[in-house]
Amino acid sequence: MTDPATDPVDRFLAAARDETEELPFRLTGVMFQYYVVCERELWFLSRDVEIDRDTPAIVRGSGVDDSAYSDKRRDVRVDGIIAIDVLDSGEILEVKPSSSMTEPARLQLLFYLWYLDRVAGVEKTGVLAHPTEKRRETIELTPASSDEVESAIRGIRDVVTAESPPPAEEKPVCDSCAYHDFCWSC
Numbered sequence: 001m002t003d004p005a006t007d008p009v010d011r012f013l014a015a016a017r018d019e020t021e022e023l024p025f026r027l028t029g030v031m032f033q034y035y036v037v038c039e040r041e042l043w044f045l046s047r048d049v050e051i052d053r054d055t056p057a058i059v060r061g062s063g064v065d066d067s068a069y070s071d072k073r074r075d076v077r078v079d080g081i082i083a084i085d086v087l088d089s090g091e092i093l094e095v096k097p098s099s100s101m102t103e104p105a106r107l108q109l110l111f112y113l114w115y116l117d118r119v120a121g122v123e124k125t126g127v128l129a130h131p132t133e134k135r136r137e138t139i140e141l142t143p144a145s146s147d148e149v150e151s152a153i154r155g156i157r158d159v160v161t162a163e164s165p166p167p168a169e170e171k172p173v174c175d176s177c178a179y180h181d182f183c184w185s186c
Contacts (some may be wrong), residue, residue: 007154009153009154011024012024012027013119016079016115016119024157025160026046027153027156029082029083029111030045030108031046032104032108032110032149032152033101033104034104035104035152035156037101037104037173038169038177039166040165040169040179041179042156042160043159043160043162044165044182046159078115078116078119082111082115082116084112090124091125092112092113092116092125092127093126094112094127094128095129095131097132098132099133099135102128102137106137109126109139110141110145110148111152112126113125113126113139113140114141114145114146117141123141125139126140127139168183
């Protein structure tokens with residue numbers, strides 16, 4: 001059992017529900033992606049060390065996101081914490097250019113669904129879309145996936161509150177990462 005006074009999930013929810021409380025740490029959807037892909041990159045992001053906004057992969061992904069479903073969706077920002085796309089059907093949409101990184105995108109979408117449910121009291125279904133592959137996957141918040149989101153919140157908090165970044169760990173995505181030289185030349 002967790003202590004509501006110290007548990008990062010309970011503290012985050014209390015602050016998100018009460019505008020007079022300060023959030024215990026910053027939490028965004030993209031942090032869930034970085035948590036799955038590379039905790040070191042997450043640590044840098046948490047300190048506003050973002051050097052990959054103009055990489056070909058990011059530019060390509062932004063282009064796909066901007067053009068896919070543009071006639072059937074609207075952008076919605078909730079509490080300055082989540083930025084979601086909502087389809088005409090009411091589903092929460094997360095567009096990714098490729099299914100090669102499905103798990104990070106799925107966790108990001110689950111966080112959006114979890115946040116809407118736990119903070120706003122709104123139950124929604126999500127759609128993870130890969131328009132270049134003509135693939136869509138329905139994502140639903142379940143007790144197990146809620147536990148997964150809450151576990152990730154605790155893990156993210158541990159990473160972003162650490163005094164130094166996690167050690168560099170060679171992964172298949174490292175070669176295409178904008179932080180590659182930053183991580184491996186020191």
